[in-house]
Amino acid sequence: MEPYRIGIVGCGGRMGRMNLATIAAAEGCVIGGGTDRPDSPIIGSDLGLLAGGEALGLIVGDDPVELFAAVDAVIDFTTPAACRRHAELAAQAEVVYVVGTTGLAEAEQAAIHQAAIQTVVIQAANMSLGVNLLQAVTEQVARALDADYDIEIVEMHHRHKVDAPSGTALMLGEAAAEGRGVALSDVACRARDGQVGARPRGEIGFATLRGGDVAGEHSVIFAAEGERIVLTHKASSREVFAQGAVKAALWGRGKPSGLYSMRDVLGI
Numbered sequence: 001m002e003p004y005r006i007g008i009v010g011c012g013g014r015m016g017r018m019n020l021a022t023i024a025a026a027e028g029c030v031i032g033g034g035t036d037r038p039d040s041p042i043i044g045s046d047l048g049l050l051a052g053g054e055a056l057g058l059i060v061g062d063d064p065v066e067l068f069a070a071v072d073a074v075i076d077f078t079t080p081a082a083c084r085r086h087a088e089l090a091a092q093a094e095v096v097y098v099v100g101t102t103g104l105a106e107a108e109q110a111a112i113h114q115a116a117i118q119t120v121v122i123q124a125a126n127m128s129l130g131v132n133l134l135q136a137v138t139e140q141v142a143r144a145l146d147a148d149y150d151i152e153i154v155e156m157h158h159r160h161k162v163d164a165p166s167g168t169a170l171m172l173g174e175a176a177a178e179g180r181g182v183a184l185s186d187v188a189c190r191a192r193d194g195q196v197g198a199r200p201r202g203e204i205g206f207a208t209l210r211g212g213d214v215a216g217e218h219s220v221i222f223a224a225e226g227e228r229i230v231l232t233h234k235a236s237s238r239e240v241f242a243q244g245a246v247k248a249a250l251w252g253r254g255k256p257s258g259l260y261s262m263r264d265v266l267g268i
């Protein structure tokens with residue numbers, strides 16, 4: 001059987017490099033190619049060396065059309081604008097498309113839904129097993145408790161992160177809202193500053209911290225009179241996200257087209 005070729009868009013990024021190294025070490029797949037922005041200094045670099053191993057004779061390109069034509073799956077941790085274009089290409093080439101990029105606006109998310117009509121798309125704001133379990137637990141706890149328990153979601157990430165609250169924090173907020181039987185958009189308070197008044201009952205609040213090299217920390221707090229439940233996940237390395245992304249790419253092989261989540265991949 002031909003090796004399963006996985007391509008990486010944005011392969012010079014923090015996650016892109018980690019994804020390359022993870023594919024190189026994984027069973028059942030090979031690095032099929034990689035791209036980055038045309039002005040990136042890594043264009044022309046050998047993908048094997050970028051992955052931390054031997055030279056592969058495959059270089060980082062700047063043409064996603066060429067990449068999508070040459071691989072079976074693509075993993076995308078880039079930017080929302082790039083994602084929109086990549087989703088169209090994934091649909092045309094009918095390759096498995098794994099989307100980890102966060103902060104997508106409505107039109108960019110619509111492009112993901114559109115692509116999933118024609119191909120297998122797996123999208124998760126967080127690809128780690130731990131966070132996906134936390135999501136399931138958050139939904140259950142929110143279902144068990146009433147609005148006497150104020151829900152607050154606190155996250156911290158490294159200083160380079162550009163979107164806030166994190167995609168994972170919003171995903172946890174969605175899970176809490178789902179458990180409580182409300183729409184997150186009706187109850188979310190994404191930031192507070194100044195004379196905001198007392199906390200409305202039923203609100204789901206978010207707090208964002210940025211600094212240093214933190215890979216990702218999330219806590220969901222259920223606070224009532226007299227007690228507080230805190231569910232926390234801490235990622236100490238980006239490796240967990242890359243392992244999830246590669247697992248998703250392998251899982252997607254041969255599946256019917258559609259939009260899947262990491263919970264589908266992990267069976268939880």
Ligand code: NAD
Binds near residue numbers: 079103124127167
């Ligand atoms: P980064 O800035 O280090 O990397 C992004 C890379 O994409 C860069 O190399 C950049 O040059 C490249 N890029 C930008 N536009 C491109 C284009 N048009 N074509 C090809 N490459 C392009 O960022 P990062 O820390 O690796 O994070 C990337 C995204 O992944 C963010 O949205 C982040 O929130 C998300 N993320 C998700 C998870 C998850 O588990 N789902 C985990 C970590 C990060």
